[in-house]
Amino acid sequence: MSNLDLRPAPAECGGRADVTARPVRELLPAKRVPLGESTVVRRLLPSLGRRMVGAWCFVDHYGPDDIAHEPGMQVPPHPHMGLQTVSWLHDGEVLHRDSLGSLQTLCPGQLGLMTAGSAIAHSEESPREHARVLHGAQLWVALPDAHRRTAPAWEHHAELPRVTGGGLRATVLMGELDGAASPATTFSPLVGADLTLPAGASARLPVRPDFEYAALTMSGEAEVDGVRLAPGSMLYLGCGRSELPLRADVDSSFMLLGGEPFEEHIVMWWNFVGRSHEDIAQARADWMTGSRFGEVHGYEGARLLAPELPPVALKPRGRAR
Numbered sequence: 001m002s003n004l005d006l007r008p009a010p011a012e013c014g015g016r017a018d019v020t021a022r023p024v025r026e027l028l029p030a031k032r033v034p035l036g037e038s039t040v041v042r043r044l045l046p047s048l049g050r051r052m053v054g055a056w057c058f059v060d061h062y063g064p065d066d067i068a069h070e071p072g073m074q075v076p077p078h079p080h081m082g083l084q085t086v087s088w089l090h091d092g093e094v095l096h097r098d099s100l101g102s103l104q105t106l107c108p109g110q111l112g113l114m115t116a117g118s119a120i121a122h123s124e125e126s127p128r129e130h131a132r133v134l135h136g137a138q139l140w141v142a143l144p145d146a147h148r149r150t151a152p153a154w155e156h157h158a159e160l161p162r163v164t165g166g167g168l169r170a171t172v173l174m175g176e177l178d179g180a181a182s183p184a185t186t187f188s189p190l191v192g193a194d195l196t197l198p199a200g201a202s203a204r205l206p207v208r209p210d211f212e213y214a215a216l217t218m219s220g221e222a223e224v225d226g227v228r229l230a231p232g233s234m235l236y237l238g239c240g241r242s243e244l245p246l247r248a249d250v251d252s253s254f255m256l257l258g259g260e261p262f263e264e265h266i267v268m269w270w271n272f273v274g275r276s277h278e279d280i281a282q283a284r285a286d287w288m289t290g291s292r293f294g295e296v297h298g299y300e301g302a303r304l305l306a307p308e309l310p311p312v313a314l315k316p317r318g319r320a321r
C-alpha cells in the first residue's frame with residue numbers, strides 16, 4: 001500500500017527519547033485517512049503521540065469493507081526505500097506485482113513481506129474477481145542503517161508458526177513469540193503476531209521485558225492488560241513486561257507488535273525511509289525520472305506521481321513529538 005496523501009507530512013522518528021521503559025497503557029486513536037476513491041483506512045502509526053514501536057513505523061488497518069460492487073483496493077505502482085512492507089489479510093485477497101517481476105495473490109493467513117532495501121516499486125490491487133469482504137492491515141518496518149541498502153526482495157509465507165494456550169491462538173508473522181519463530185526475514189529484533197481470542201478466553205502471553213509493545217484490535221473487543229480495545233485505537237504498552245494478560249468476552253482478534261526500541265533517527269516521508277533530507281529528495285527525483293526503482297509490469301493504469309516535497313528541509317529529530 002502507498003501513502004496517498006497529496007501533502008504528506010514528514011515524520012521524524014527513532015531514538016530512545018520517547019520510549020517508555022516501564023509498562024504503560026497508552027490509548028492512541030487512529031487517524032482516518034482516505035485511500036483512493038472508496039477506501040478509508042485507520043492509520044495507527046505514525047500518530048501524533050507516537051511514531052514507532054520497535055522498528056514498526058507505519059500501521060494501517062482497513063475494512064472489513066463490502067467491495068462486492070466496488071473495484072476494492074487499487075494502488076498503482078509506487079516506490080519504497082529503506083523499509084519492509086508487511087501485508088496481512090483477514091478477508092479477501094490482494095494481487096501484488098513488483099519491479100522484481102513478482103506476481104502473487106495474497107490470501108488470508110498468508111504473509112506478504114516486501115523488503116524494499118535500496119529501491120523497489122510495486123502495485124497492489126483487488127483481483128477483478130474478488131471476495132465480497134476486504135479486511136486487513138498494512139505495516140512497515142524501518143530497516144536499520146546497516147541494512148537499509150540491502151537488495152530488494154519479495155517473500156510469500158503461506159505457512160506460519162502458531163502458539164496456542166488458554167483458548168488463545170497466535171500466528172507469528174515476524175520474529176519470535178513464546179518460542180515460535182517466523183521464517184520471515186527480519187533485520188532488527190522485533191515481533192509481529194495475529195492473535196485470536198474466542199469468547200471467554202483468558203491467557204497470559206509470555207513477552208520480552210526489553211521489547212516495547214503495542215496492540216490493535218482487528219475484530220471484536222480484546223481486553224489487553226485490562227484495557228478493552230475496539231478497532232480504531234492502538235494500545236501502547238511500553239517495555240518492562242514478562243507477560244501480557246489477555247481475555248475476551250466476545251470472539252476477538254488483535255495484532256501484537258513489538259521490538260527493541262529503534263535507536264537510530266530516521267526520516268519518513270511518503271513511501272520512503274531515509275536518514276536525511278537529501279536521501280528522500282534523491283529517492284523522489286529518481287522515482288520521477290524513472291530511474292533506480294524499476295518497472296512494475298501488468299498493472300492497468302498509470303503509476304503514482306510523488307507529491308511535492310515540503311518547502312522546509314526534512315530533519316531527523318528523534319522519536320519525541
Ligand code: MN
Pocket residue numbers: 001002078080085122271
Ligand atoms: Mn506500498
